[in-house]
Structures are given as C-alpha cells and as structure tokens.
Amino acid sequence: MLEVKNLSYHIRDRKLLDDVSFRAKPGEMLAIVGANGAGKSTLLKLCTREVQSSVGVIQLRSKCIDTYSEKDLSLFRAVLPQQNSVVFPFLVSEMVLMGRYPHFDFHPSEHDYFVAELALKKVDMWNFATRIFTTLSGGEQQRVQLARVLAQIWDVPQGILFLDEPTIGLDLLHQHQMLELTREFTKRGFCAVVILHDLNLAAQYADQIVMLRAGKVEAAGTPRDVITSENIQRVFNLKVWLIEHPEMDCPMIIPQHNQLSDNH
Numbered sequence: 001m002l003e004v005k006n007l008s009y010h011i012r013d014r015k016l017l018d019d020v021s022f023r024a025k026p027g028e029m030l031a032i033v034g035a036n037g038a039g040k041s042t043l044l045k046l047c048t049r050e051v052q053s054s055v056g057v058i059q060l061r062s063k064c065i066d067t068y069s070e071k072d073l074s075l076f077r078a079v080l081p082q083q084n085s086v087v088f089p090f091l092v093s094e095m096v097l098m099g100r101y102p103h104f105d106f107h108p109s110e111h112d113y114f115v116a117e118l119a120l121k122k123v124d125m126w127n128f129a130t131r132i133f134t135t136l137s138g139g140e141q142q143r144v145q146l147a148r149v150l151a152q153i154w155d156v157p158q159g160i161l162f163l164d165e166p167t168i169g170l171d172l173l174h175q176h177q178m179l180e181l182t183r184e185f186t187k188r189g190f191c192a193v194v195i196l197h198d199l200n201l202a203a204q205y206a207d208q209i210v211m212l213r214a215g216k217v218e219a220a221g222t223p224r225d226v227i228t229s230e231n232i233q234r235v236f237n238l239k240v241w242l243i244e245h246p247e248m249d250c251p252m253i254i255p256q257h258n259q260l261s262d263n264h
C-alpha cells in the first residue's frame, strides 16, 4: 500500500535522508522512530508530498505518488501534521467537517454530518461539538484533529493514515486510546504510518517499526526485531533494560538510571 524505495533528500549540501526503503501493507501500523533530528518528519513530509525529492520512489497503492492529483490523494489518504495552527474561531464540529471537504462541492450531505458526528464520538469529543476549537486544551485539540483526519477517510475501504506524533499533549489514557483507535482502522484494512517518540507505545501498537538514525534506516522489522537494547543504545545513546510486557507479546523499555546521570 505504501512503498518507499531508495529515497534520499537533500537541502543544499545537507543530506536529511539517505537511501531509505520500507513498505507498509494494508492492515498494518508502521511506526517511525528515532532521535530528534533523525529525519522522521522529513520522511513523512515526503510520503505525504508536502515536499518532493528527485531521488527514489514513493508508491501509494502501487502507483507513484506523483501520478495522483491532490483531490485523488485526499480521497484515500489523510495526514495529521505535527503542528496545526488554527487561528480562526471555528467550532469543533466545523473543524471535523473540514475533513469531509474532499467529498462534497458546496454543501455537506447528511452523510458528511453523520460521519463527522461519528468521528467526534470516536475520540470522545462529541460533548465539545459547539465549542470554539481554539478554546480547547492542547490534548482536546489533538483529539479533534484526529477526528477530522478520520472523518476524511472514514468510509474508504483501504485508507492510508499519516500521523506525526499523534500522542503529543495527550494524557496516558488518551495516548492509548489514540493508538487503539488507529489500530481499529488498520484492522479494517487501513495502513497507518505513525511517528512516535515513545518506544514503549511503538512496541505495543506497531506491526512494524522503522528506526532512523541520521537519515538512514538503522533497523526495521517487527517490534521484537527492532526494540533491542543494542539498537536503542546505538540510536539514542542510552542504555536500557528490556522486560516483557505483562499482558502483550512485546518488550518494554526501562532506561538505566545510572547512565542517565552519566549523560549529563
């Protein structure tokens, strides 16, 4: 569904991404992880065509991303960017309805309103529908933005979701709800590509992890393949212990405290 082949990206003489390749299938959540500045957002911007590279290939649904019109793309792939500065006093319900723009010309249909309502209920924000978006807390705004993105491709059979640090600003419960919800959509055949800083969340929710280091793929595969103490030490310069999650079949990371103080 998403295939990235030998992708490189330069700005002036600086190489931000170097020969990156991976693929994500329908039904999969793929997490992109790596230290600050590793190239995660740059990779996502290339995959969503916010920026373009002349080196390498990005295919969505087996076709080169460049062959799609903006309208075609918006009908099956939705993007939650890292920063989304809204200044106008839109209502929460209007914000979510914006996700339906690709589906109507002038006036939303009953179905568009219905989907927007379902999406707001899904993120537990229906009670805020008549509030002004900018008066919400950071975490509440993030949940509304997710509802907007889900509403956009709600009834697409195999949609693609790109989420750049979706759990930022969310409390513990809502971090997990955000990723559970994303997984609910992948179970319906969606593909989700998610940048995550929290490796424990990546280990618990991702089917695949791509670990970037200085613009290159340092490790890729299942959480068990990628979340190893050696990889984490190499990529994050941090010694960790790995323990088994008590309920789920995945490793959990605990930083070694002595080493944290050594790093200061």
Ligand SMILES: Nc1ncnc2c1ncn2[C@@H]1O[C@H](COP(=O)(O)OP(=O)(O)OP(=O)(O)O)[C@@H](O)[C@H]1O
Pocket (backbone or CB within 6 Å): 011, 016, 034, 035, 036, 037, 038, 039, 040, 041, 042, 043
């Ligand atoms: N327009 C630009 N001009 C110059 N350098 C840039 C530009 N955009 C990004 N970079 C640099 O490219 C590198 C990768 O940036 P990117 O935002 O992709 O990292 P990231 O892995 O998403 O980081 P973070 O975890 O901090 O969000 C960084 O060193 C950044 O400073």
